[in-house]
Amino acid sequence: MKNNKDMPIEEHSGPLMADVARLAGVAISTVSRALANPGRVNEKTRAKIDAAAKQLGYTPNAMARGLRVGKSSTVMIILPGSLYYGVSQVIPQVLQSINKALLQNGYTLMIANLGRDAESERHILDLAFGGTVRGVIILSSKLPEVDGRSLANAGLPIVSMLLDMSDAGVPSVVTNDREAVRDATAEMIGMGHRRFFYIAGPRGNYHDVERHAGALEALRDAGIPQDALSLSGGDLDYHEGFEIGIQAAADFARLEERPTAVIATSDDMAISFVSRIQQTGLRIPGDLSVVSFDGAPVCEFCFPPLSTIEQPFEEMGEIAVARLLDAIGQEGREWEPCVVIRSKLILRESMAPFKS
Amino acid sequence: MKNNKDMPIEEHSGPLMADVARLAGVAISTVSRALANPGRVNEKTRAKIDAAAKQLGYTPNAMARGLRVGKSSTVMIILPGSLYYGVSQVIPQVLQSINKALLQNGYTLMIANLGRDAESERHILDLAFGGTVRGVIILSSKLPEVDGRSLANAGLPIVSMLLDMSDAGVPSVVTNDREAVRDATAEMIGMGHRRFFYIAGPRGNYHDVERHAGALEALRDAGIPQDALSLSGGDLDYHEGFEIGIQAAADFARLEERPTAVIATSDDMAISFVSRIQQTGLRIPGDLSVVSFDGAPVCEFCFPPLSTIEQPFEEMGEIAVARLLDAIGQEGREWEPCVVIRSKLILRESMAPFKS
DNA sequence: CGATTTTTGGCAAACGTTTGCTAAACGAGC
DNA sequence: GCTCGTTTAGCAAACGTTTGCCAAAAATCG
Incomplete structure (x- = not known):
C-alpha cells in the first residue's frame, strides 16, 4: 500500500480557509473576501466568519497569499x-x-x-x-x-x-554629521581652544569624511589654519573603537605641541582615550577638552561626564x-x-x- | 480593450524557471531537479542549466517553493x-x-x-x-x-x-547566572568582605532570581548570615539600569552599617552607581568593591576598571x-x-x- | 408584488514551484 | 541489431490562497 501520488509530508498543517468556510456555512470565496476586504461583505456574515475562524484558530498561509498576490509583507x-x-x-x-x-x-x-x-x-x-x-x-x-x-x-x-x-x-x-561636528568644534573654538586633535574612523568611510570635513570647516570659518588639527586613527573600523582610542592616546603623547581639544568620531574612542590619557596624569577638562559622536547614555556617567553629539536614531x-x-x-x-x-x-x- | 481575466499586477517579475528551461533547451522539470537535487541529473546538462540561469539572472521564487514543499527557511x-x-x-x-x-x-x-x-x-x-x-x-x-x-x-x-x-x-x-554570582560573591568573601549590597533587576525576573540566589548561596556556604546582604532595586527594568544604579547609590547612602562590597545585576547599574558613589567622596575600591554582570567591554575603561561577569553570548x-x-x-x-x-x-x- | 440593488455561491484560473509517473531518447555492451 | 541502463521530456497534480465572472439568493424599495 502506497501513498497517493503527490504526498508532501504529514506535517501539522492546521485548518484551511476551506474549513472555515464549511464551519461558517459560506463559500470559500466569501471567507477570503471577508478576511481581506472589509467592505465587500455583509457585516453579519463577516461576524459569522470571524467567529468560525477564531474557533478553529485559523491563520491564513502567508506563502500562498504572497504567491498569489505577488507581494510579500x-x-x-x-x-x-x-x-x-x-x-x-x-x-x-x-x-x-x-x-x-x-x-x-x-x-x-x-x-x-x-x-x-x-x-x-x-x-x-x-x-x-x-x-x-x-x-x-x-x-x-x-x-x-x-x-x-x-x-x-x-x-x-x-x-x-x-x-x-x-x-x-x-x-x-x-x-547632519558634518554640521554637527562643525558646530561642536566651533563651540570649542568659542571656548578659546586653538589646537585640536581628531580621532578618526576608518579612512574613506562616509561618517569619517563628513565629520572630518566639519571640523575643518569650523577652523576655516574661524580663520584658524587647517594644520591646527592633528589626526589620529584611520586604520580600524568603528567596532574597534576602544582600540582606536588607545592608539590615539599613544599618538597624542608623541605630539610636541599638545592640542587642547579632542574630537572623537565615536564615543568608544573617546572613552578609552580619556581612560588612557588620565593614566598619564593629564586632567580632563583641565588640560584637555573632549567631545565625541553618538550620544551613548553612558557618557553621562563617565569621569568626567563626556560631552557627546547625540544621534536621533x-x-x-x-x-x-x-x-x-x-x-x-x-x-x-x-x-x-x-x-x-x-x-x-x-x-x-x-x-x-x-x-x- | 480589457485585461485578461486574472491579471495580477504588471510588476517586474523577473525570469521564471520556464525561461531557464527554454534557454537551456531542457524541460522545466529537469531545471527544477538540476537546481535542487545535485545528483539526479547528468552533470553536463546541469552545467548547461546553471549557465542559462546565471545568464538570465534567475532566482527561484521562495514563496512558490515554500508553498509547494510546505516549509519555509x-x-x-x-x-x-x-x-x-x-x-x-x-x-x-x-x-x-x-x-x-x-x-x-x-x-x-x-x-x-x-x-x-x-x-x-x-x-x-x-x-x-x-x-x-x-x-x-x-x-x-x-x-x-x-x-x-x-x-x-x-x-x-x-x-x-x-x-x-x-x-x-x-x-x-x-x-550559569546563579553559580557565576555565587563564585563572584565567594571571591569577595575571600577578599575579606562581610557586608554586601545587592543591586537588583526587576523583581521576579529570571536573571534576578537566579543571581540573587547565587549571592545568598555564597553567604550561606561561608557561614555568613543572610541579612549581611542589603538589597536595592526591584522596581525598574534592565533597560533602565542607569536609573537603578542612581537610586541604589541613594539607598546606599542611607544605610547605617555600610556594606563594603557591591554586586550589581548589570553593568549599567554598576556604572551609574559608581559614578554617583564617587561623587559622595567614597573611593572604589578603597572603601567599596564592585562587581557586576554582563561583561560589557567598556568596563575596562571605567574609573576604576570594573570587574564584571562576562556572558558567552x-x-x-x-x-x-x-x-x-x-x-x-x-x-x-x-x-x-x-x-x-x-x-x-x-x-x-x-x-x-x-x-x- | 414586482423591480432594483446588495450580497453570496460556485466555478475556475492563476501565482511559480516541486514531484511522481510514464514514455521516449540516448549511449553502451553483447 | 537488440537489450539494458541511464537520463530526460512531457504531463499533470498539488501547495493554499485571491480574484474575476456570472448567476442565484436575499434584502430593499416604490
Whole structure:
C-alpha cells in the first residue's frame, strides 16, 4: 500500500480557509473576501466568519497569499558587517524603532548581515529577487551585487539610513554629521581652544569624511589654519573603537605641541582615550577638552561626564520606514533625495574653556 | 480593450524557471531537479542549466517553493519588549552570532518584538501559524498566546535563550547566572568582605532570581548570615539600569552599617552607581568593591576598571541555533533540557581586599 | 408584488514551484 | 541489431490562497 501520488509530508498543517468556510456555512470565496476586504461583505456574515475562524484558530498561509498576490509583507534590513559597537546602541535603537514602525503597518522585519564574503551578498540577492521581501533598508555603504544581479535592479524600493547614498540614487535618511561636528568644534573654538586633535574612523568611510570635513570647516570659518588639527586613527573600523582610542592616546603623547581639544568620531574612542590619557596624569577638562559622536547614555556617567553629539536614531528609523512604505505604496508623496535629522550636542564637563 | 481575466499586477517579475528551461533547451522539470537535487541529473546538462540561469539572472521564487514543499527557511527570533540596554551589547551580539550560524545553514533571520500589547503577540502568532517561519528562538520569558492560539502549539521547534524555560518544556540555552554570582560573591568573601549590597533587576525576573540566589548561596556556604546582604532595586527594568544604579547609590547612602562590597545585576547599574558613589567622596575600591554582570567591554575603561561577569553570548547563540536546526531536521540527537554555558568573571581594580 | 440593488455561491484560473509517473531518447555492451 | 541502463521530456497534480465572472439568493424599495 502506497501513498497517493503527490504526498508532501504529514506535517501539522492546521485548518484551511476551506474549513472555515464549511464551519461558517459560506463559500470559500466569501471567507477570503471577508478576511481581506472589509467592505465587500455583509457585516453579519463577516461576524459569522470571524467567529468560525477564531474557533478553529485559523491563520491564513502567508506563502500562498504572497504567491498569489505577488507581494510579500516583509522588509529586509541590511546591516553592515559588524553589528557590534562598544558602547553606543546604534543597532538596537535602529532596530527597535524600525520594527515598531513596520509592525504598525503590518510588515515584518528580516535581518541580513552584509559581510565581505560573496556568500552573504548572494543570500541577500536571493531574498530580494526571490520575492521574499518587499522593500529594503540599508545601513551599509555598498549595494550587494554579485555576478550580474544587483540590489539596485531588483525592482524593490530601497532606503538608506545613516549614510547619504542619494548620489547613487538611493533615497536616504541621515543626520547632519558634518554640521554637527562643525558646530561642536566651533563651540570649542568659542571656548578659546586653538589646537585640536581628531580621532578618526576608518579612512574613506562616509561618517569619517563628513565629520572630518566639519571640523575643518569650523577652523576655516574661524580663520584658524587647517594644520591646527592633528589626526589620529584611520586604520580600524568603528567596532574597534576602544582600540582606536588607545592608539590615539599613544599618538597624542608623541605630539610636541599638545592640542587642547579632542574630537572623537565615536564615543568608544573617546572613552578609552580619556581612560588612557588620565593614566598619564593629564586632567580632563583641565588640560584637555573632549567631545565625541553618538550620544551613548553612558557618557553621562563617565569621569568626567563626556560631552557627546547625540544621534536621533529613533526619529531616523521612523522616517526611513515612512519613506519606504510610501515608496512601496506608490504614494506620490514628494521627498527630498536626502532627509536630514539634526543631531544634538550634549554639553557636559569634559568640555571646558581653555586655560593657558 | 480589457485585461485578461486574472491579471495580477504588471510588476517586474523577473525570469521564471520556464525561461531557464527554454534557454537551456531542457524541460522545466529537469531545471527544477538540476537546481535542487545535485545528483539526479547528468552533470553536463546541469552545467548547461546553471549557465542559462546565471545568464538570465534567475532566482527561484521562495514563496512558490515554500508553498509547494510546505516549509519555509526562515527562523524567527522573539526579543523582549525593550532591546535597549545602556552599555552591554546583548542584542547585537546575540543577533550577530545567531544570524551567522543561520546563514551558514541557508536560513534567514526574522525579528519579532514581543511587547506587552496583544497586537505584537498576534503578529508573532500569525507568523508562526501562517507558515512563514520554520523555527523560533525566544529571548522572552513569556510564550505568546492570544485567544486560543499559543506558540507552544504551532508545531514549531522552539529554543529559549538566556532564560531557562525547560520547566515549561522549552529546550533552553543559558549561562550559569546563579553559580557565576555565587563564585563572584565567594571571591569577595575571600577578599575579606562581610557586608554586601545587592543591586537588583526587576523583581521576579529570571536573571534576578537566579543571581540573587547565587549571592545568598555564597553567604550561606561561608557561614555568613543572610541579612549581611542589603538589597536595592526591584522596581525598574534592565533597560533602565542607569536609573537603578542612581537610586541604589541613594539607598546606599542611607544605610547605617555600610556594606563594603557591591554586586550589581548589570553593568549599567554598576556604572551609574559608581559614578554617583564617587561623587559622595567614597573611593572604589578603597572603601567599596564592585562587581557586576554582563561583561560589557567598556568596563575596562571605567574609573576604576570594573570587574564584571562576562556572558558567552556568541557561544550561546551558536548552540541555540545548532539545537534548533537539529530539531528542525528531526535529528535524533540527544540534548539535555537545558544547556549551560559558563560565564567568566573578569577581575579588575574595582574588586580589592577589604581593609578595615 | 414586482423591480432594483446588495450580497453570496460556485466555478475556475492563476501565482511559480516541486514531484511522481510514464514514455521516449540516448549511449553502451553483447 | 537488440537489450539494458541511464537520463530526460512531457504531463499533470498539488501547495493554499485571491480574484474575476456570472448567476442565484436575499434584502430593499416604490
